[in-house]
Structure formats: C-alpha cells, structure tokens
Amino acid sequence: MRKMVLSAFIFMAVVLTAVSARADTFNDDFSGSSNIDFNKTTAYYNSEEGCMELPLQEVPNALALQDVGQGYAVATTDGIKMYELDDATGQVAENPAFSCDFATDSIGVAIQQDTLGIWSITRDSVAYYRHEGGSMADNPHLKVSGLSNLLSVAGFKNSDRGIVLKEDDDGKAVVDRYEVVGTQLQNTFTYNPDITDPVAVSIVNDSPDFRLATKDAVYYFMYDDGTGGYVEDPAKKISGLEDIAGVGADNTGNAIMTPEGVDYFLNLDDGGAVRVDDYSLNASDKPVAVSLRAGTVEYAYINEDGLLKYYTLDDATDQVVRDISLEPSAAFSLNRGYLTPRLYYSKAFSTAEEYDAVYLEAVVDIPAGTAILFQVSSDGVNFYDIELNTWDVIPKGNNFVVKAELSTTDSSQTPRINRVELTVGDDFQIVANVEPEVAERGRNILVTARAVKVDTGGTVDMDFMTAIIPMAEKEDGSPALPGGQPSREVSMTNTGSQWEYIYSIGEKTLDDRWPDDGIYMIEVTGTKGAVRREARISLEIRGHILNRVIVRTYS
Known part of the structure; x- marks a missing residue:
C-alpha cells in the first residue's frame, strides 16, 4: 500500500486524533499564492494575513463630485447624502433636499x-x-x-441616461445603458467589450464616451452615432498599470485609484497618457x-475608514493640495460588507x-454566522463532501483538488482558511485501544x-505494527518524559x-512526568508495503496498584 500527503491549507483550533501518513507532501500555508487556482477561485486571497x-x-463609485459648484454625493449605509459648500460658513454641509435617505443599500452613485x-x-x-x-x-x-454582479455606475452629464458596469459569470465586463423612456427606466443597449477583470466606468465630460478601468489598464470607448453603440479607441488606452481600484476621467486627464493612492494621468495629444507626479498622491x-x-x-x-479627503490644484505651486473645507468632519459608513458565498480551489495535486x-x-477561523464547506476531487471535476479530520472514501483517482465554499449570514464577518493538509492513500486506517482506560503504576496495560x-x-x-509508549509530548504540547529519557518504540505481536x-508501568521519578499521574499519548503505527498509518490514543495514569484500599466485608 502506498500513500501521499497533499498539503494545501488549514489548522483547526481543536486538534483531533489524527490518522496520517507522510510520504510526499505539498504545502500551502498561504504565505504565497502559487497553489491557488485563480481561474476558478472567487474567494479573496489576503496576502497580508496569509x-x-x-x-x-468594492465601492469605486461610492463618491460622485458635482461638476458645477463644489459638492458631491456619497453612498452610505444611512442613504445617499448630498453635500454642498455653504458660502456662509465656508464649509461643506449636507443638503437634505437632494439626499436620498431611503437608499441605504447603495454601493455606487453618479x-x-x-x-x-x-x-x-x-x-x-x-x-x-x-x-x-x-x-x-x-x-x-x-x-x-x-440584476447581478453590478460594479460601477456613471451618469450622462445632461440627460437622463447612465451606464452600468457589471461582471458576467466568466469575469468579463458588460456595459448596460439605461435611460428614462416615458415613465419607465429601461435598458436600451448592452455592450460586451470582451475585457476581463472589470473595475469601474466613468463618463468623459459632456460626451457619451466613457473610460472603463480593469485591474491593469484603462480603456477608452467612443460613441458610434451610426450604430448607437461603442467602439474602442486603442490610441487612448492607458496600460502597464496594476491594482487599479477605481477611475474618474474627463477629456484632460484621469484620476486612477489604487490601494496606495491616486495617480493622475494627463492625456496626450497623440494618444496614451502620462502620470503627473505633482497631481498625484501617495496615500497610506x-x-x-x-x-x-x-x-x-x-x-x-474616501479611504477604507470612511474618511473623505478632497484635493484641489494650487495655482501657485502647480500641485494638488488638500482642502479640508470641502471635507465633512465625520467618517462615512459605506456598504462594504463581505460578499457571499465564494469559492476556493486549490491547484491540482x-x-x-x-x-x-x-x-x-484544516486551520480555519469560523466566527458566528459564517461557515466553510469542504470538498475533495480525485479527478479535478467531480467533488465530494468531506468531513475534516477523518478518513473519507471517494472514487479512485490521481488528480486531487481541494475545494471550499466560504459563506456568511453576517456581512460584517468572514470565515478564513489559514492552511490545509490533504492526505491521500489506499482505503484503510488504524483503530487502536488501550486497557484499562485508567492505568496504575505497578500494573500492566494492553495496547x-x-x-x-x-x-x-x-x-x-x-506487515507490522509498532507503538510508542508514551509519546514525548502530552496532548497539550507539554513534555511527557523526564529529562534525557527517550520515547520507547516497541514492536507489536500479531495474534491473527x-x-x-x-x-508494564514502572515507578515515577519526577512529578508531572511519566509515569506520574496524568494523561499521556500513545502512538500506534501500522505499515503495509510503502504505506504507513498512525493513530494516537490517550492513556490516563492514576495512582499505584499497591496504594489501593481494599475493603472486605463478611457476612
């Protein structure tokens, strides 16, 4: 019998009795992403936490600035709030007449x-x-x-029309144009640009043209009067970027947001764009x-803590500077809850x-209201539910993949997978026992x-079995043996x-060490061909057989 160990993730808070083998091991403690199948995975890989x-x-359009006057709308958990500059105080203040307190689930505004x-x-x-x-x-x-999977919205400047960016099931961008027709809001046009990893859209000035940002590029699409649709202008594409999280654009330039700040790219007359350092920000x-x-x-x-920061161009220095008069004093609560459910796939082993x-x-964190369902495939196609820390049998194969569905009923909480280890082998396990359950010094035990x-x-x-009596550490990880004393491995006898x-349990020599009173671990290992299986059992020692008090009664 042979077996292999495929390690890919997870550690449980409680360590259960393990039956495992160690031949070939593939590790993934998520210190890197090389064992994640990103073609299928929709869960988020947190590289900082591993x-x-x-x-x-994502909420790239939770904020929309007014073009005329200095004001903006913000999508919050308390509704869409409209802020405008109050000339009397010189500070921005909410304008309740143009706020939408009822829109408490908005993730984007225009x-x-x-x-x-x-x-x-x-x-x-x-x-x-x-x-x-x-x-x-x-x-x-x-x-x-x-609808589903909406990402971003942008409004035409001077008509009741807007475009909405969504992501299809293949991770590609879909742009829908909506407009008010009579008394109804209708989808009047759908454009499929065949672009993956969409992030956000932005209407360009008073035209119907728009910019579409992906994770690594910003595209430009022109309105085609003949067809009423769109065509890409490749000369205006901004490429060679990474980690794009949002974009605001006009005919002159583009404010491109990343987790590290805002990069301002000035459009060039002959196409493309160049980053202007004095107009850009590094934001931690x-x-x-x-x-x-x-x-x-x-x-x-708006940063991840909900604080809005406003920047204007200082004509004297030709640099952007912060203007706190255009910032509210309190942070906004944005609709940035966790998305559920999402899937993790390991690469095939x-x-x-x-x-x-x-x-x-598995090593996992599962807060209240969250769950993780694990499955394993032996062919990379058909998956079977798996219970952690126990042997399961699935159809035979040699192309193993681990799959996990992460979910939550509380949008403020997420489960986490920190590590997994998958062992595969032939269909058997070791079942071990020790008698008596509570042993005494000076007495024999039967394993x-x-x-x-x-x-x-x-x-x-x-072929044979061995036992380690006791293991060097107790179940809680503390030392089991007196200093310098090794564990004893013995060969077991096959009775048929x-x-x-x-x-035979001997006399103790040191308090809290074998064989003093306490709970110790025994490991039994069975070998068949090149395959090994282990099982661990606990043994409690309590007292010495000579210290028993024997009460006899006579009639």
Missing part, C-alpha cells in the same frame, strides 16, 4: 449634472432618483431589480472610492498512483490495534485477529 476569506464589496438627479446601484439593482416636490423621490418605475490610508471633477485637476477619495482514501485537516477499511470496516492485513503489546 489566508483565504470572503471579499469585501450625478446628472443639470438637475442633480442621482443614479444609484446596489449589487443587484439600478435606480434613478429625481427631485420632486422639494425632495428626492423613490419612484419604483425608475428602478430595475433582479487605502482609498476605496474616487471621483474627478470634470474640467479641473480636482478630485476626492497529481500522484503517481491512484488512491481512493482522503484525510483533510491493541488493527487496520480496517474505511468504507466497509473489514480487516486489512498489515489484532496486534497486541503488553507494557
């Missing part, structure tokens, strides 16, 4: 600049809010629900939303031989073991029905 977890909702109408998206809907009767109206006819507070005021080098971003027994161990098939429970013939070894 784990897999649910991704947070402003119709002529009327201050507001476009809003959630993860699965798009809405257009107009100012009616002194306040913003929540008109059900101007809302489209039942991790921006999550950005907006550019069209026609100016003026932009704002191939073995020279085919195996049908798997043993999955028994046998190998059984996982699926049927039938006995498996072994099981393997046995009789061991």
Whole structure:
C-alpha cells in the first residue's frame, strides 16, 4: 500500500486524533499564492494575513463630485447624502433636499449634472432618483431589480441616461445603458467589450464616451452615432498599470485609484497618457472610492475608514493640495460588507498512483454566522463532501483538488482558511485501544490495534505494527518524559485477529512526568508495503496498584 500527503491549507483550533501518513507532501500555508487556482477561485486571497476569506464589496463609485459648484454625493449605509459648500460658513454641509435617505443599500452613485438627479446601484439593482416636490423621490418605475454582479455606475452629464458596469459569470465586463423612456427606466443597449477583470466606468465630460478601468489598464470607448453603440479607441488606452481600484476621467486627464493612492494621468495629444507626479498622491490610508471633477485637476477619495479627503490644484505651486473645507468632519459608513458565498480551489495535486482514501485537516477561523464547506476531487471535476479530520472514501483517482465554499449570514464577518493538509492513500486506517482506560503504576496495560477499511470496516492485513509508549509530548504540547529519557518504540505481536503489546508501568521519578499521574499519548503505527498509518490514543495514569484500599466485608 502506498500513500501521499497533499498539503494545501488549514489548522483547526481543536486538534483531533489524527490518522496520517507522510510520504510526499505539498504545502500551502498561504504565505504565497502559487497553489491557488485563480481561474476558478472567487474567494479573496489576503496576502497580508496569509489566508483565504470572503471579499469585501468594492465601492469605486461610492463618491460622485458635482461638476458645477463644489459638492458631491456619497453612498452610505444611512442613504445617499448630498453635500454642498455653504458660502456662509465656508464649509461643506449636507443638503437634505437632494439626499436620498431611503437608499441605504447603495454601493455606487453618479450625478446628472443639470438637475442633480442621482443614479444609484446596489449589487443587484439600478435606480434613478429625481427631485420632486422639494425632495428626492423613490419612484419604483425608475428602478430595475433582479440584476447581478453590478460594479460601477456613471451618469450622462445632461440627460437622463447612465451606464452600468457589471461582471458576467466568466469575469468579463458588460456595459448596460439605461435611460428614462416615458415613465419607465429601461435598458436600451448592452455592450460586451470582451475585457476581463472589470473595475469601474466613468463618463468623459459632456460626451457619451466613457473610460472603463480593469485591474491593469484603462480603456477608452467612443460613441458610434451610426450604430448607437461603442467602439474602442486603442490610441487612448492607458496600460502597464496594476491594482487599479477605481477611475474618474474627463477629456484632460484621469484620476486612477489604487490601494496606495491616486495617480493622475494627463492625456496626450497623440494618444496614451502620462502620470503627473505633482497631481498625484501617495496615500497610506487605502482609498476605496474616487471621483474627478470634470474640467479641473480636482478630485476626492474616501479611504477604507470612511474618511473623505478632497484635493484641489494650487495655482501657485502647480500641485494638488488638500482642502479640508470641502471635507465633512465625520467618517462615512459605506456598504462594504463581505460578499457571499465564494469559492476556493486549490491547484491540482497529481500522484503517481491512484488512491481512493482522503484525510483533510484544516486551520480555519469560523466566527458566528459564517461557515466553510469542504470538498475533495480525485479527478479535478467531480467533488465530494468531506468531513475534516477523518478518513473519507471517494472514487479512485490521481488528480486531487481541494475545494471550499466560504459563506456568511453576517456581512460584517468572514470565515478564513489559514492552511490545509490533504492526505491521500489506499482505503484503510488504524483503530487502536488501550486497557484499562485508567492505568496504575505497578500494573500492566494492553495496547491493541488493527487496520480496517474505511468504507466497509473489514480487516486489512498489515506487515507490522509498532507503538510508542508514551509519546514525548502530552496532548497539550507539554513534555511527557523526564529529562534525557527517550520515547520507547516497541514492536507489536500479531495474534491473527489484532496486534497486541503488553507494557508494564514502572515507578515515577519526577512529578508531572511519566509515569506520574496524568494523561499521556500513545502512538500506534501500522505499515503495509510503502504505506504507513498512525493513530494516537490517550492513556490516563492514576495512582499505584499497591496504594489501593481494599475493603472486605463478611457476612
């Protein structure tokens, strides 16, 4: 019998009795990402913490600046808030008449600049809010629900039209154009640019042209009057970037957001763009939303803590400077909950031989309201539910993949996978026992073991078995043996029905060390061919047989 160990992730807070083998080992403690199959994985790889977890909702358009006047709309958990500069105080203040307190689930906003109408998206809907009767109206006819995977929204400057960016099941961008037709909000055009990893869109000035940002590039799409659709202008593409998280664009330049700051790229007459250092920012507070005021080098971003920071161009120094008069004093609460469910796939681990027994161990964090479901495949296609820390039997194969579904019912909490270890081999395990359950010094114990098939429970013939009595450490990791004394490994006897070894417990020499009172561990190892299986059992020692008090009664 042969087996291989495939390590790919997870550690449990409670260590259970393990049956394992160590031949070939593949490790992935998530200190790197080389064993993650990103073609299938939708969970988030947290490189800083070294784990897999649910991704947070991205909100690149949670902020939208007004083009006329200095104000902005922010999508928060308390609704969409409109802020404008108060000339009397010289500070921004909320304008309740143009806020949408009812839109508490918005993740992105855009402003119709002529009327201050507001476009809003959630993860699965798009809405257009107009100012009616002194306040913003929540008109059900101007809302489209039942959508999915919406990422970003941008509004035409001077008409009741907007574009919405979403991601399809293949990770590609889809751009839908919505407009008010009569009294209804309708999708009037869909564009599929065949671009992967979409992030955000931004309308360019008063034109219907738009920029589309992916994780590593910013594309430019021109409106085609003949077809009513769009065509890419490759000369205006900005490439060679990384970690793009948002974009604000106009005819002059582009405010491109990354987790490290905001890079301002000035458009060049002959195509492309160049980064202007004096207009750019290095920000250590991790921006999550950005907006550019069209026609100016003026932009704002919101960081991961919800603080808005506003930057304008200082004509004297020709550099962007922070303007705190345009910043509210309090942080915003953005709709950045964890997205659920999401999947993790390991890359395939191939073995020279085919195996049908798997043993999955994991180091995980599972807060209340969260869950992780593990599955294993032996062919990379068909997956089977697996219980951690126990042998399971699946169809025989040699192309093993670990899959995990992470989920939460509390959007503020995520489960995490920190490490996994997958052992594969032939279908058997070691079952061990010790008698009596509570032993005494000066008395013998009987250690028994046998190998059984996982699926049927039938006995498996072994070449030999050994036992370590006791192991060098107790179950809690503390030393078990007196200093300098090694563990004793003994060969067990095959009786036909099981393997046995009789061991005499001697006298103690040191408190809290073998064989003083306490709980110790015994490890039994069975070998068949090139395959080894281990089982660990606990043994309690309590007192000495000569210290027993024997009470006799006579009648």
